[in-house]
Amino acid sequence: MPCKTPSNANELSTPKQSLTIDQIKACDNSSVSYKKTPYRVGLTGGIACGKSGIASLFAKLNVPIVDTDVIAREVVMPGTELLSKLASRFGQNIIKADGSLDRRLLRQIAFDKSHPENLNDLNALMAPAIESETVHQVQEKTSPYVIICIPLLFEHHLEYMVDRILVVDVEPKLQLERLMSRDNINRELALSMIASQVDRETRLKKAHDLIESDSSPLDKKGDLVLKLHNLYQQLANSKI
Known part of the structure; x- marks a missing residue:
């Protein structure tokens, strides 16, 4: 009814x-x-x-809950291809000694007002991977x-x-x-x-x-x- x-x-x-x-x-x-x-x-x-x-x-x-902030961390885990691409673009020093991403340093680089292209490049690298994994996780939900x-x-x-x-x-x-x-x-x-x-x-x-x-x-x-x-x-x- x-x-x-x-x-x-x-x-x-x-x-x-x-x-x-x-x-x-x-x-x-x-x-x-x-x-x-x-x-x-x-x-x-x-x-x-x-x-x-x-x-x-x-x-x-x-x-x-599908959280793209969580996904953004997952796609740049140590050893991932995306992390290597970020290091190639923004410098190897964004990777810590333990192989993880130095998020604080990357954030400073991305929001450097003297280089506005940095944020655009970061988004261009990150967005496709995040979007793809988001779609995958949503499709798994019932x-x-x-x-x-x-x-x-x-x-x-x-x-x-x-x-x-x-x-x-x-x-x-x-x-x-x-x-x-x-x-x-x-x-x-x-x-x-x-x-x-x-x-x-x-x-x-x-x-x-x-x-x-x-x-x-x-x-x-x-x-x-x-x-x-x-x-x-x-x-x-x-x-x-």
Whole structure:
């Protein structure tokens, strides 16, 4: 027997929505067999906005998480071809004595304002490997939907990889403070890293759903995440 769409679902529309709630086809989850490729929700936001925390709340609901930041570390493990390519482009000193990538040094090189081509070259080398592994991991999931954490979703024009976009937003002042504290970097480098991403207004315009990240405890976002979880399950059902 079909289930009724929750009346409060429209509270999740921020700031625009590709599908209205009336277009969502509610159904009995127990009678559904899902396609191999799940509904894909792209979780994105500016650097140090709190994406990982929000992803962890979805994970507690047993939603599979594919994190491109994690993948970015995996594809440059010691001995990988990509790590060798990075060393050829940016110098052998980016590889530590134990064979691992010196991420701090590579970041300094990439965001050197006197050599803007460095960041472009880094992205050109990293992006294909990350994208390929992301697609592979998503295809392995059998759940109704999957959260794909893609910090550079808009910067790399990866909107085609997802069905819906969830943006985690943060006030610029708090974002700067978080980034400097988290990465132990100076204000100049932090501002440069923030400036390398698309502006806040662009992210907000392209978002289907929005979660405001602030100084309140993470568990305060639990109710909103649960509402989004229910919505995404319905959208996954309607895709069948």
